[in-house]
Amino acid sequence: MRAGLVLGEVWNGLRRNMSVVISVILVTFVSLTFVGAAIIMQLQIQQMKTFWYDRAQVAIYLCTDYDQSATCSGADAGEEEISAVENALQSDTLRPYIDDFFFVDHDQAYAEFTKQFEGNPILDITRPEQLNQTFWVKLEDPSRSDIITETFSGIPGVQSVSDQRSLLDRIFLFLGVASYTAIAIAGLMLVAAMLLISTTIRLSAYSRRREIGIMRLVGASNRFIQTPFILEGIIAALVGAVLAGAASVGIVRFFVQGFLAREVPFTSYITVEQSLLVPPVLVLVGVVLSAIAAKIAITRYLRV
Numbered sequence: 001m002r003a004g005l006v007l008g009e010v011w012n013g014l015r016r017n018m019s020v021v022i023s024v025i026l027v028t029f030v031s032l033t034f035v036g037a038a039i040i041m042q043l044q045i046q047q048m049k050t051f052w053y054d055r056a057q058v059a060i061y062l063c064t065d066y067d068q069s070a071t072c073s074g075a076d077a078g079e080e081e082i083s084a085v086e087n088a089l090q091s092d093t094l095r096p097y098i099d100d101f102f103f104v105d106h107d108q109a110y111a112e113f114t115k116q117f118e119g120n121p122i123l124d125i126t127r128p129e130q131l132n133q134t135f136w137v138k139l140e141d142p143s144r145s146d147i148i149t150e151t152f153s154g155i156p157g158v159q160s161v162s163d164q165r166s167l168l169d170r171i172f173l174f175l176g177v178a179s180y181t182a183i184a185i186a187g188l189m190l191v192a193a194m195l196l197i198s199t200t201i202r203l204s205a206y207s208r209r210r211e212i213g214i215m216r217l218v219g220a221s222n223r224f225i226q227t228p229f230i231l232e233g234i235i236a237a238l239v240g241a242v243l244a245g246a247a248s249v250g251i252v253r254f255f256v257q258g259f260l261a262r263e264v265p266f267t268s269y270i271t272v273e274q275s276l277l278v279p280p281v282l283v284l285v286g287v288v289l290s291a292i293a294a295k296i297a298i299t300r301y302l303r304v
């Protein structure tokens with residue numbers, strides 16, 4: 001197969017259908033950008049899980065004078081009940097599972113509360129004794145929080161036991177749904193891109209129907225006839241995929257690292273180096289899908 005002749009045919013096809021080729025590039029760019037955004041979101045979710053799960057703590061909330069649960073009965077946790085919880089945390093049974101713990105009394109809880117809600121009218125109606133005294137427990141293995149929950153739930157002086165991981169799971173569930181939504185939209189856009197590639201190939205083949213007829217008369221193989229059209233689809237999709245890969249890296253560089261990491265620095269974000277894994281995936285997806293769409297389109301056209 002003569003490469004020069006094939007490339008010449010590819011160039012003629014791209015030139016004759018330039019407006020449609022640009023449409024293919026744009027649709028491929030948009031669809032693969034959605035795919036890239038979904039991959040970036042999954043990478044970010046995993047990054048945040050690693051960061052926060054390692055820091056997740058278990059909170060043992062003690063009773064206040066305002067609690068009416070079975071273990072509280074409207075009485076603030078006394079010194080004996082606080083000491084009982086502390087001794088249990090220091091016991092040989094729980095010590096292997098606990099990395100560290102600390103106690104926050106009413107005044108310390110109120111000081112933290114005023115920092116979080118500075119300027120909020122709720123401060124005017126909140127008193128220190130209304131806030132729970134709390135033992136914050138950091139575990140060696142955060143996934144073993146059920147041990148702390150089972151040990152302290154229902155004992156006198158303890159209002160409730162809360163695992164921060166359960167709150168984080170809800171946040172990550174929401175983020176996961178958002179990333180899957182992006183994947184679903186990207187899937188629809190990829191279908192549109194494949195249909196557009198197929199249409200482009202058919203238009204290109206129709207505009208060169210005379211040349212195709214001559215090739216058939218002189219005995220050219222189907223492979224020789226099909227190759228230029230398949231390459232046209234691949235080239236158009238490749239350009240769109242490269243643009244989508246650049247856009248994905250740009251999102252991480254300018255939005256994630258350039259804005260979020262500076263303005264919202266309380267968590268860990270993916271780096272530009274990690275985002276460099278996305279462009280090769282997008283290029284592979286774009287090339288494979290375009291090749292399949294172009295192959296199907298030109299094969300059906302030649303059978304007509």
